[in-house]
Amino acid sequence: MKLFKTLALCCSALLLVLPISGCQALPDGKAATHTTRQVKDLALNDEEGSHTTYEVSKPLLKDLTLNDEFVCQIRAIQHIEIRSLEKGYLQNVLVDEGQSVHQGQLLFQIKPSVYQADVQKSEAEVELSKIELQNNQALVDKDIISATEAAMSAAKLNKVQAELELAKTHLGFTEIRAPFDGLIGRFGDIRLGSLLEENQLLTTLSDMHRIWVYFNVPEAVYLDYMEHKRKGGSQNVQLELANKEIYPEPGTIDVVQSDFNSTSGNIAFRASFSNPHLLLRYGQTGTILWPKKVDQAVIVPQKSTFEILDKRFIFVVDKSGVIHEREIKVAREEPSVYIVASGIKPDEMFLLERQNKLDKGDKISYKLIDPKTAIENLKLYAE
Numbered sequence: 366m367k368l369f370k371t372l373a374l375c376c377s378a379l380l381l382v383l384p385i386s387g388c389q390a391l392p393d394g395k396a397a398t399h400t401t402r403q404v405k406d407l408a409l410n411d412e413e414g415s416h417t418t419y420e421v422s423k424p425l426l427k428d429l430t431l432n433d434e435f436v437c438q439i440r441a442i443q444h445i446e447i448r449s450l451e452k453g454y455l456q457n458v459l460v461d462e463g464q465s466v467h468q469g470q471l472l473f474q475i476k477p478s479v480y481q482a483d484v485q486k487s488e489a490e491v492e493l494s495k496i497e498l499q500n501n502q503a504l505v506d507k508d509i510i511s512a513t514e515a516a517m518s519a520a521k522l523n524k525v526q527a528e529l530e531l532a533k534t535h536l537g538f539t540e541i542r543a544p545f546d547g548l549i550g551r552f553g554d555i556r557l558g559s560l561l562e563e564n565q566l567l568t569t570l571s572d573m574h575r576i577w578v579y580f581n582v583p584e585a586v587y588l589d590y591m592e593h594k595r596k597g598g599s600q601n602v603q604l605e606l607a608n609k610e611i612y613p614e615p616g617t618i619d620v621v622q623s624d625f626n627s628t629s630g631n632i633a634f635r636a637s638f639s640n641p642h643l644l645l646r647y648g649q650t651g652t653i654l655w656p657k658k659v660d661q662a663v664i665v666p667q668k669s670t671f672e673i674l675d676k677r678f679i680f681v682v683d684k685s686g687v688i689h690e691r692e693i694k695v696a697r698e699e700p701s702v703y704i705v706a707s708g709i710k711p712d713e714m715f716l717l718e719r720q721n722k723l724d725k726g727d728k729i730s731y732k733l734i735d736p737k738t739a740i741e742n743l744k745l746y747a748e
Contacts, residue, residue, distance in 0.1 A: 487529035
């Protein structure tokens with residue numbers, strides 16, 4: 366009997382375990398089905414991503430003429446101060462500021478009354494000395510006086526004649542004339558009727574038919590210029606005005622200063638320009654454009670690059686489609702493009718437009734775009 370009771374209890378326990386096990390198997394099956402669907406979705410996503418084709422290109426190689434730019438100051442070849450040489454009242458102002466004048470033209474006149482009186486006085490003394498000398502010569506001929514007294518009369522005549530010339534010179538200083546053709550500058554602290562002191566500033570006069578333009582260049586540019594000059598080459602430059610217009614007349618570099626500025630490390634150059642229409646004025650500023658030829662420049666779009674900690678990078682794509690991050694050195698920045706000094710070779714491919722979802726080490730499908738077409742179709746700048 367005990368044996369039968371024990372077998373009955375075991376069978377009851379077994380029947381209880383089987384339903385519990387069956388209840389647990391259903392959730393595990395659902396979980397397995399869910400996991401299978403996730404794997405399929407990921408596979409589809411990977412398959413869809415593998416079908417995305419990215420545009421790549423190669424650097425454009427081109428012979429260029431680029432302009433080095435230098436801020437410049439415009440100066441007149443002849444620029445002088447006009448000052449009074451005599452004291453007196455300003456009687457006439459015969460020109461205006463900014464007026465073009467000719468050599469010898471009367472500009473200002475100081476009241477000449479006092480100086481005219483001095484001339485008249487000196488003229489009278491000259492006449493008196495002449496008469497005195499004639500009389501003494503006659504007396505010498507008659508042996509009434511000695512020849513020494515006649516010689517003294519001649520010396521006196523020479524003295525008063527010199528005083529007359531001096532008085533005429535002072536009178537001439539009351540008329541202030543232009544020493545050369547040019548433009549009248551701003552008047553000093555003078556007006557009609559002002560009492561002028563000797564050496565008082567009246568205005569300035571500038572000959573602007575040809576002008577000098579001064580600009581500073583770094584040592585490397587100076588060395589390139591001297592090497593080019595040693596080979597017999599000439600250097601012409603252009604002048605960009607403040608309104609961004611290019612001055613039509615070409616300029617020629619004709620002078621290099623003697624020493625470098627110890628603070629900036631630059632040296633001053635001087636170029637000369639013809640100014641037939643007097644467009645350029647003393648004191649203007651502008652920008653010197655110094656052309657520089659670059660053979661086979663390596664050009665990439667700005668939008669293909671990105672910056673990290675003041676360094677510029679580009680995604681290079683190898684033939685198998687693997688992306689590599691490469692630092693590049695920019696020699697010059699031009700609109701929409703960079704001219705690269707180093708970092709990428711002419712035959713290497715790069716990602717035409719950086720994608721945030723891509724990173725170095727990723728493998729992509731790519732389509733090669735002709736470099737010339739890629740540059741011509743630029744619309745975006747680098748970030």
